[in-house]
Amino acid sequence: MTTKPRLQLALDHTRLDAALLTVERLHPHVDIIEAGTILCISAGIQAVGTLRERCPQHTLVADLKVADAGTTLAEQAFSQGANWMTVICAAPLATMAAALEVAERYQGEIQIELFGRWTLEDAKAWRALGIKQAIYHRGRDAQASGQTWGQQDLDTMKALSDLGIELSITGGITPPDLPLFKQIAVTAFIAGRALAEAADPVAAARQFHSAINEIWRS
Template identity: 60%
Template sequence: MTQPQLQVALDQLALAEALQSLTLLAPHIDIIEAGTLLCCSVGMQAVRTLREAYPQHTLVADLKAADAGETMTRLAMDAGADWTTVICAAPLATIEKAHETAEEYGGEIQIELFGHWTLNDARDWQRIGIRQAIYHRGRDAQAKGQGWSATDLDLLRALADIGIAPSVTGGLDAQDLALFKGIPVRAFIAGRALYGAPEPAAAAQAFRQQIRQYWGQ
């Protein structure tokens, strides 16, 4: 089983704050995400700046597109993103257009699993070429104290069986990773647990240690 990667979600509103976070975190992570809030705040300048500063990292533009799949994907990819996101509620035609456009750039589309979706939806996504999805608890769910359930874990396994590699996010800390042992997670995504930690590099190393422990070297 491939070892999961570690992704930081930069959801600050100020680009300078996001860049400051990366000065300590970048050596310890695999994937940099220009978060939805950051992209809404400063636009594709966030993606362009991150691409220029960190050319070796995989870069995600978390746009959560719901329509205009081609245009949204081109905006992200032209700015330097490797991957960008489409919300699961988007019409299949939008997802397919986004995927086709991403392929022109050698990039990928990730489906954001917010709200209602089914495994039949996932099969449709896989059929048109989608290979990644992001499974998470939103901030509102976290605020209500909703933890990771057996249903969550079963759905992650089902996605992997369909052929869609799931990434996991939503209030994760390093100790949560043990819950996902045995599941072929594409990446673990954390935001404030990394850049908001007293020692961000140490926080990233704690995630790394858990990944090594449960998925091997």
């Protein structure tokens, strides 16, 4: 792995004004900004456009977890300034292909959200469509039930990397977790509450960057 992972701020606020306060503080200290599913549902797709206005230089993700209406929802996300949009892994290939067509028209990308049941055969089909990114997700409910990262997760991530899929990793990630993923081709580590709800969010972001720089020395 020669490319250093980036740090992504997930904004899963229920109010846009609260999300913008977090962005105001943290945008100089993160590489990617995500309009999370909760924010997009609570504040509408216009939240993506507002974030684009506030952060014109950042990679911006619309985490819509699209399951259907790929063309319509991708048009909504990318016309608001998103660079990437998420599609849930259970979506039909036709939905993924339709979303990807719109994304490419805007010079954007589709990320497959790996949530629930899927197989490596599914992943091969996504790659065949031309999709290059996926998000390996440990959900909030799984975290609350005590689920931790294990060797099975790492083996699966490695298999996805071997298919040419670039991975972003999320799910209660903290700096001490990062050495687990040293042998994985990681595009980004996604942190939400670990940054937004930290006692000192800027210091928390710096701890992430320090760990990334230490582990992925060039």
